[in-house]
Amino acid sequence: MGLIANIQRFSLHDGPGIRTTVFLKGCLLNCLWCQNPETLSGRPELMFTRRLCALCRLCERVCERQAHEFEDGVHRVRYELCAQCGKCVAACPAEALGIVGAEMSVGDVVDVVRKDRDFYERSGGGVTVSGGEALMQPDFALALLAACAREAIHTALDTSGYAPPEVFASFLDVVNLFLFDIKAIDEERHKRLAGADNAWILQNLKSIIGRGAPVIVRVPLVPGFNDDAEELRRMAEVVAALSPKPTVQLLPHHDYGRHKYEALGMSYRMPEETRRPAPESVEAAKAIFAQHGLTVIEEV
Amino acid sequence: MNARVKRLRDEIFTWKDTVCPHRPRIVTEAYRKYESDPVVVKRAKALRDVLEQMPIYIREGNLIVGAPTSTPGAWIVYPEFSLGTEKIVQVRHNIHVGNDFIRDHLPEDLKDYWATRNCYARYAAYRRECFGDRNPPSDSWYMISTALGHLTVDFRETLERGLTGVSERARRRLEEVRQDDPEGAAFLRAVIIAAEGGIAFANRYAQLAEETAARVSDPRRKQELQRMAEGLRRIYVHGARSYHDALQSVWLSNQIMHIEGNAWSMSPGRVDQICCPYFQRDVARGELTREQALELAECFLIKFKENSIFGMRGAPTQCITLGGRAADGRDQTNELTYLFLEAAREVKLAEPLIHVRWHKGIPKKLMHACFDCLEAGLGMPMFLNDEATPEGFMNLGIEREAAFDYTHVGCGELGITGKLQDSALGGSTGHIAVLVQVLRRKRSNGKSLDQAFPTFEDLLAAVRKQMRANAEHSASVNRAVGHIHRQFGQIPFTSAFMHGCIERARDLTVRCQYNFPSMNLGGGGFPNFVNSLAAIRQAVYRDHALTLGRVVEAIEADFQGFEDVRAVLAREPKFGNDDDRVDDLLPVVEQMHAEAIAGLKGPRNDGRYIATGTVATGHIDQGRQLIATPDGRHAGRPMAAGMNAAPDTDRNGLTALLNSVQKLNSTGHWFGGYILNFNILPDVLASEKSREKLMMALESYFMRKGLNLQMNCVSADMLRDAQHHPEDYRSLMVRISGYNDYFTMLDPGIQEEIIGRTAHGVK
Ligand code: SF4
Numbered sequence A: 001m002g003l004i005a006n007i008q009r010f011s012l013h014d015g016p017g018i019r020t021t022v023f024l025k026g027c028l029l030n031c032l033w034c035q036n037p038e039t040l041s042g043r044p045e046l047m048f049t050r051r052l053c054a055l056c057r058l059c060e061r062v063c064e065r066q067a068h069e070f071e072d073g074v075h076r077v078r079y080e081l082c083a084q085c086g087k088c089v090a091a092c093p094a095e096a097l098g099i100v101g102a103e104m105s106v107g108d109v110v111d112v113v114r115k116d117r118d119f120y121e122r123s124g125g126g127v128t129v130s131g132g133e134a135l136m137q138p139d140f141a142l143a144l145l146a147a148c149a150r151e152a153i154h155t156a157l158d159t160s161g162y163a164p165p166e167v168f169a170s171f172l173d174v175v176n177l178f179l180f181d182i183k184a185i186d187e188e189r190h191k192r193l194a195g196a197d198n199a200w201i202l203q204n205l206k207s208i209i210g211r212g213a214p215v216i217v218r219v220p221l222v223p224g225f226n227d228d229a230e231e232l233r234r235m236a237e238v239v240a241a242l243s244p245k246p247t248v249q250l251l252p253h254h255d256y257g258r259h260k261y262e263a264l265g266m267s268y269r270m271p272e273e274t275r276r277p278a279p280e281s282v283e284a285a286k287a288i289f290a291q292h293g294l295t296v297i298e299e300v
Numbered sequence B: 001m002n003a004r005v006k007r008l009r010d011e012i013f014t015w016k017d018t019v020c021p022h023r024p025r026i027v028t029e030a031y032r033k034y035e036s037d038p039v040v041v042k043r044a045k046a047l048r049d050v051l052e053q054m055p056i057y058i059r060e061g062n063l064i065v066g067a068p069t070s071t072p073g074a075w076i077v078y079p080e081f082s083l084g085t086e087k088i089v090q091v092r093h094n095i096h097v098g099n100d101f102i103r104d105h106l107p108e109d110l111k112d113y114w115a116t117r118n119c120y121a122r123y124a125a126y127r128r129e130c131f132g133d134r135n136p137p138s139d140s141w142y143m144i145s146t147a148l149g150h151l152t153v154d155f156r157e158t159l160e161r162g163l164t165g166v167s168e169r170a171r172r173r174l175e176e177v178r179q180d181d182p183e184g185a186a187f188l189r190a191v192i193i194a195a196e197g198g199i200a201f202a203n204r205y206a207q208l209a210e211e212t213a214a215r216v217s218d219p220r221r222k223q224e225l226q227r228m229a230e231g232l233r234r235i236y237v238h239g240a241r242s243y244h245d246a247l248q249s250v251w252l253s254n255q256i257m258h259i260e261g262n263a264w265s266m267s268p269g270r271v272d273q274i275c276c277p278y279f280q281r282d283v284a285r286g287e288l289t290r291e292q293a294l295e296l297a298e299c300f301l302i303k304f305k306e307n308s309i310f311g312m313r314g315a316p317t318q319c320i321t322l323g324g325r326a327a328d329g330r331d332q333t334n335e336l337t338y339l340f341l342e343a344a345r346e347v348k349l350a351e352p353l354i355h356v357r358w359h360k361g362i363p364k365k366l367m368h369a370c371f372d373c374l375e376a377g378l379g380m381p382m383f384l385n386d387e388a389t390p391e392g393f394m395n396l397g398i399e400r401e402a403a404f405d406y407t408h409v410g411c412g413e414l415g416i417t418g419k420l421q422d423s424a425l426g427g428s429t430g431h432i433a434v435l436v437q438v439l440r441r442k443r444s445n446g447k448s449l450d451q452a453f454p455t456f457e458d459l460l461a462a463v464r465k466q467m468r469a470n471a472e473h474s475a476s477v478n479r480a481v482g483h484i485h486r487q488f489g490q491i492p493f494t495s496a497f498m499h500g501c502i503e504r505a506r507d508l509t510v511r512c513q514y515n516f517p518s519m520n521l522g523g524g525g526f527p528n529f530v531n532s533l534a535a536i537r538q539a540v541y542r543d544h545a546l547t548l549g550r551v552v553e554a555i556e557a558d559f560q561g562f563e564d565v566r567a568v569l570a571r572e573p574k575f576g577n578d579d580d581r582v583d584d585l586l587p588v589v590e591q592m593h594a595e596a597i598a599g600l601k602g603p604r605n606d607g608r609y610i611a612t613g614t615v616a617t618g619h620i621d622q623g624r625q626l627i628a629t630p631d632g633r634h635a636g637r638p639m640a641a642g643m644n645a646a647p648d649t650d651r652n653g654l655t656a657l658l659n660s661v662q663k664l665n666s667t668g669h670w671f672g673g674y675i676l677n678f679n680i681l682p683d684v685l686a687s688e689k690s691r692e693k694l695m696m697a698l699e700s701y702f703m704r705k706g707l708n709l710q711m712n713c714v715s716a717d718m719l720r721d722a723q724h725h726p727e728d729y730r731s732l733m734v735r736i737s738g739y740n741d742y743f744t745m746l747d748p749g750i751q752e753e754i755i756g757r758t759a760h761g762v763k
């Protein structure tokens, strides 16, 4: 069984064609700018959207853990008490509550993925397994990708590359396209931004490219964090040294997911002013990669 | 859009609502004067008198002329149909121009004259006599208040040979029937009289153009007006000779039809096809540049908004249909297909509605032109599907050539150029309201609700029975409406443009070549119905989580104190998500509808009823009046429109929505069409890559025989901003179930719904 955060159909930006993206829960990295914080933890989590709450207190009534508190008309969720039983979610009339993280079998997921087969075939799309980090659930991810590959559905793996090299290598046979994120080259910086060093990442990238895997290197452009010319230049050097040279895709940062932090009882760690990078800085970044002989795309 | 066209367009929005007094006055005089004539002749003479006497105008700089009123944008009054049309328009369009806007503008003696004579009054009398206390469906009042419409006529004969051609054909037929068919003879005489009126009308415009030409000093305009005068003298006597003539002829004929009767959805149809030979000839002769052609197309499109017969904010939902493939498989896209799309994108008006016929071989370039329109915020075109629609028509027994000459007529219904009349005349089988009615019905035998319906099938049977009863009642109402139209609401001018009318010497209200009365399935809320059934089946009959009695208590209380019940119901699977736990009910519901309308006698005592899933804005109104429903919808909330998932319940993206809809039996059941809209955010269209992905999504849906698809390119933020700053968004257009309107003009309820609808493809 796998723990699934979400299955997103009609994905247009997770690889070629029309795709279904399966987000697995759990990630070993912890990037400051993450816009999918609900996929970080490897356990199911309660999400509470305050804006929708009608203060009816039905959740309080059904919760056996007293995780819902009401004081002076304010609804406080004690996330640490919650056992993710889902009772309050079922009771909530306002859809203000949700559990992110559902146990699903490979067969369950493939049943959903299969539904859009006609769209994949016409558009050159398929399935993208994403996260979190899919490789946090290596057996499940492998089985899922293998099952899709067996059905001749094009498979892509959206990965941070942060996994033991022997685990990573086992995916080569079942993945048609790797969408491989590089967040920073400088090791210290990588630790600071992503919570871990990048040794595995760079090693994995080099090894799969060396073995002929189709790869698109994806670089999140986060203003003030990794978009200075020096860092980008070093990144470009490392990528350009690979053989064959992979295509590079830039992913300008956005903050559409910030509301999820509150819903999860987490605090948003990015500075208020960090929004989308200016078009000029995207162009500048593009130019740096292009100077190193790399093909830079904005969309797949 | 050049400066002249821009002015012609922008001025429209500065006009105030007025009523044109001339038509009601002239028609009333005519009815008095020609009292002893057969009604159809009397109506033709009244039309001719209006065409000869009503003051006319030519707007400064306009290249296409012809209006149904003496001043631009005025309301036109049809006292012989109803004195209160504006009320119906107000309800349909959520516009308010005073309680009795038209009545206040009419003289007393005129109102007295029509009080017992018009179609509305006759229907009221009939209703008292035949239905007693039982209220006929409310939309039948609207149908009786307007002339028979919802069709696309065939302009080709008039384009080729003018109205003289039509008139000659009627005359020949008259010679044949004069002896032994007095009804036919009267109709044919009426056609000849109406055609004379049409020729006189064109000549009056010609004369006005000449007079204006003599007055203006600008030599360019002078020449334009002289040319227009020549064209106007030519089109109805000899036929159209140029692209400009063709547009002018189509427009003027269309306007005469609107002077004859106040029908909705009288759509000119495939203008790119019918005008193309003229366009090509002009271009080949070097007499027309693309710029001129575009300007003319724009002037043509602007006329639809200028002369909406229901005031400035009403829209009689007229459409043009572009592109398509012929019966032999040939792609019919031509230069005018692109030209009209470009013109529509530039003038950006709510009417006419633009439809493009999709088929397997549709040029990519055309898809891009369509996406350009969407990206510009036009909310159009709507795509129709040549891979499904003709097949449906052929399943009805319509010949292949005709089936491939189909059009959209507006209001969610389909037509066939000059050959099909399938107007709904009021009433419906009903669906969600029927379910609610069945659930709330008092049971005299003392059984509880759950005892009365021990199985889900028992509940379905009761709903099925009620639908049949509704359909039977609606059909009898339709026969009444049809009967009155036939006797008092004839439209001989319009009839002359329909195949089979002159041939059979019968007015269109009697019949044309193909006649299929359509019956609405009950307006908005089809998905609410399916969702409600699925929720009950699951929660009551499968999980035993709720009793039927408790569900009814909950909906009657609008879930107040029953939040837990609502939570259960709302979480059951919903249509639009490609979930077979609800979608498996679609064939069941189709079967119910099919049984409800099977074998009913239609308004012309013949034909076969076909189902339409039409709704305009009915879903808002119906929602307002209906209590909470077992799908978890609160009382007063809007119904789902057309096949759109119930508001805010399609959560799985476009492909899931399309997969759900594609499970409907489009070519075996939905002959009259259905409506499917979805919102996309502009960035989906901004890049070549996502455009191609969208094209493939459409291809997948259409190759699996989806009937149509409408996309709205909006962003939620933009819409919110538009709510607060309407002045910045005057031309922001939104499509609501089969017709368009300006977002800022919409009822706040509709605005909210639009904002709430999922914007697909964006994370
Ligand atoms: S999921 Fe269960 S434990 Fe957690 S808050 Fe809701 S009811 Fe309480």
Ligand code: SF4
Pocket (backbone or CB within 6 Å): A052, A053, A054, A055, A056, A057, A058, A059, A060, A075, A091, A092, A093, A094, A095, A096, A097
């Ligand atoms: S049940 Fe839902 S709406 Fe009611 S108080 Fe709890 S979170 Fe808020």
